[in-house]
Amino acid sequence: MRSLRKARLAITTGALAAVCVLAAAGTAAAKDPGGSQFDVDGSNDGDGGQTLESRIVYTGSTGGDKAEASEGFTPAGDWSPPACWYEPKWTPDEFADEFRNGWDIPHASGVGEAYRAAQDYYINGNPYKDFNKKQAGKGIWWDAVRDETRAEAGDPSAFACDTKTFWVENGDAPNVENAVTPEVLAQLAYARIKVPDTRVTLAPPNATKVNLPTWAWLDQTTFDEVAVTASLDVDGVNIQATTTAKPVSLKLDPGTDDADTYPASGECTINAGGTIGEPYAKGKADQTPPCGVKYLRSSGDGTFNLQATITWEVAWTGTGGAGGDLPDGHFENGQAVTVQEIQAVNR
Template sequence: MRSVRKGGFLTSVAVLACACVLATAGDATAKDPGGSQFDVEGNNDKDGGRTLESRIVFTGATGGSGGEASGTFTPAADWSPPACWYEPKWTPDQFADEFRERWDIPHASGVGEAYRLSQDHYINGKPYEDFNKKEAGKGLWWDAVRDETRAEAGDPAAFACDTRTFWVENGEPPNVENAVTPEVLAQLAYARIKVPDTAVTLAPANATKVNLPTWAWLDKAKFDEVSVTASLDVGGVHIQATTTAKPVSLKLEPGTPDAELYPASGECTINDDGSIGEPYATGKANQDPPCGITYLRSSGDSTFDLQATVTWEVAWTGSGGTGGDLPDGTFGTTQAVTVQEIQAVNR
């Protein structure tokens, strides 16, 4: 996983705010608008809670191709998309409204000092004055967003973006790590790509025989490239990136060491037409399959778990002519294979 540098530190305001939450009765909450004290569900991700209050919009294969998707692939390298990032959120007036809403806790106790410090920071000129309303149209307020799924799993990287809400002038790059860029958007889109399952077609289809080559293949129509576009359009910030995954190979693992693979590596490369392997046809009984398995013993009263894993090559393009490669992704499924005993096979 790529390291994430903390853009700042948890200030006394955030610490006091956390303490106030514990001291507050009923449903009242006290949270400094800065830092990473979030509890509002994201308004653009209803299928997994990945982000909190994000303005990023994802389109494309976030639900898979043709409704046949099984899940998100796993990076083949020791890498993962950002667990938290910073993005533009509010104009001065919008941030003022957000600030007042978050501090609308008339019956909470013990929040006076935290509230005063936040007022000084954003209103009273230490360092910002009246939410920078005099700079309206010249910039935006940026805030942290985290991958809530990874936060719930206890991933420390999800809490690394702890810089308080900060002002960025138009055209100026934010001076924090993981500020949203086309590349960061591409990485976030990577995590949203859904690919179809990898249940291969087998011949024989229902049950194969010991020492009989079993042909395996995947159709082009099912395994085509998929892509997700992540875009951000807030105030004067307009950036986007499209991440595209293309299937390049299929790896077979027979579920038993008593088997021979075709090819011997078990890696079946993609054909020129986008398919993987080759369908069995009458007259090919004396041929070795370009992609397949020969089981050398029976599965008895059980079955063998055939693991089929597709490797996806991933690249991205983004605003301003940006682009590049991202780590390959893999996604696999397991299917039960029945292997029956016979005395001999004449080929």
């Protein structure tokens, strides 16, 4: 999967006007993708207008009502889902109202010139005339949206959508990178998948003993596939995609070099029945587990941090029979393991 290109700071509705204001007056603070209002007092405190939210609806394993849901997994490699994208937003009348609200701002040096430039662009026919009101019902205005979580974390790619608000005729596909398609929806759904905060079962019970194999396993009830569907239904644009993550392996890292893993690679594959490893049973203490670890020294007064990393294989299907694979996801969970010396009694 190709990496997403990085671009400049995004500016949405009235972007041309915002650029002029920022350059000429130095007083306008553009509200980034997801909102099309901007303040001109330099405070950028949000008093100048509302922030528009995404119209995309997510359903499935998003963690919204599941106490056992954890954070999302980490994509393999350097790929990441879009941090900003473009969606259908407004009919001509709605955009006209949005535009006027965006320019309902205090007078400041440079604003008049920027306002006239924006009027020329969207009203006076250079290139759009009267917000395309004569084209009502034949298309819709698209604008940028961003992932607020990544924006707040300082991810520069959240500010990479710098294409001005644009018009798209019904039935046409926008020729703009990251404009929503089934594939882009699938990538956005990927970012919202929550997987169970799975804790590997270890046995024999109680403290692990030096030089004795510890069995590790996951049962099917806690180790099953999860999916999120992203859908968009706005004024004739009706598309969706479902992204499904299927667990395929468990990798064990004992947390110390003084240990052996089973198998030697530490990679425990999934069984035909959807489980990983094999549950410990009485009498198996001296057997070699299909998935497990053997510590070669005691943890002393502390513990070893056993890391269990689950690999999730990800694929998607979408509107029109589209589909494909997305990068694997990795979810890591650590747990403290106490390793004790075996006590022998001499008589």
